[in-house]
Amino acid sequence: MAQVELHCLRVRNGFRVPDLLLSEPERHRAAAFRSIEARRLFVAGRFLCRHILGSRLGCAPQALSIAMTPSGRPYLPDHPDIDFNISHTRDRVALAINHGGGIGIDIERLDAFSEEDTVEIMPMILSEDELNQVRQSEPQYRRDVVLACWVRKEAALKCLGLGFRIDPKAVAITPDGATSSIGHRESKASTLIHSGRFGDAESGIFEWAIMTSKPVSRPTWHHHGA
Ligand SMILES: CC(C)(COP(=O)(O)OP(=O)(O)OC[C@H]1O[C@@H](n2cnc3c(N)ncnc32)[C@H](O)[C@@H]1OP(=O)(O)O)[C@@H](O)C(=O)NCCC(=O)NCCS
Numbered sequence: 009m010a011q012v013e014l015h016c017l018r019v020r021n022g023f024r025v026p027d028l029l030l031s032e033p034e035r036h037r038a039a040a041f042r043s044i045e046a047r048r049l050f051v052a053g054r055f056l057c058r059h060i061l062g063s064r065l066g067c068a069p070q071a072l073s074i075a076m077t078p079s080g081r082p083y084l085p086d087h088p089d090i091d092f093n094i095s096h097t098r099d100r101v102a103l104a105i106n107h108g109g110g111i112g113i114d115i116e117r118l119d120a121f122s123e124e125d126t127v128e129i130m131p132m133i134l135s136e137d138e139l140n141q142v143r144q145s146e147p148q149y150r151r152d153v154v155l156a157c158w159v160r161k162e163a164a165l166k167c168l169g170l171g172f173r174i175d176p177k178a179v180a181i182t183p184d185g186a187t188s189s190i191g192h193r194e195s196k197a198s199t200l201i202h203s204g205r206f207g208d209a210e211s212g213i214f215e216w217a218i219m220t221s222k223p224v225s226r227p228t229w230h231h232h233g234a
Contacts (some may be wrong), residue, residue, distance in 0.1 A: 010108030012227040039180040049096040110221035112167030118213040133176040160217040168218035
């Protein structure tokens with residue numbers, strides 16, 4: 009069975025990495041961000057994946073070659089057997105690594121959507137069936153139900169590599185405990201979900217989901233910089 013590792017870095021204000029850790033294209037990309045927070049999260053994502061993947065592959069973090077697909081998905085051109093994916097939100101960067109299959113990850117803070125956002129987002133991401141299910145749920149739980157659905161769909165779209173170039177309404181998720189199957193019109197590929205929450209009231213509670221192209225056992229999180 010493919011092996012998945014999940015890592016989360018808490019990114020504090022003032023987080024910096026030596027310039028030489030990043031590749032030249034990464035340094036250019038970091039310099040182009042207008043928002044300090046967005047730049048910090050991008051750099052933290054590269055820091056995390058260079059350190060963790062470098063240690064697994066026995067190479068220095070700065071020596072790791074990271075390429076990008078035309079749709080912006082980073083991958084390891086020299087290690088086609090290892091897939092990874094990054095997600096960031098607020099002060100967290102999450103890294104999912106799959107040794108033996110494709111993977112997509114999404115994390116969001118539980119309070120990512122206001123009640124108004126939820127109402128606006130629902131018809132943009134949910135299929136008719138899912139909309140009906142959400143409308144039948146207790147109003148006080150709707151925001152959490154929609155957020156969980158969003159996180160699962162985004163993880164799926166990232167596993168497939170096209171992100172929101174695929175209409176999330178066309179992605180069907182069949183609940184089955186913590187694991188669901190997914191299918192959509194644009195691809196015959198199916199993927200599998202694990203999802204959950206971590207964190208606490210003080211530092212924030214985060215909803216997460218990963219999608220993998222092959223079954224994996226439920227992974228555990230490794231937290232860094234807490
Ligand atoms: C992938 C996507 C859903 C991510 O949305 P987001 O709000 O930034 O969400 P996250 O923080 O969870 O994920 C960001 C990370 O996803 C990864 N990513 C980017 N594009 C991706 C893709 N097509 N598939 C999978 N992962 C992707 C990157 O590692 C990115 O972090 P980085 O830029 O710091 O390396 C969104 O960017 C998208 O739909 N992109 C594809 C289509 C597109 O418009 N591309 C334009 C750029 S070429």
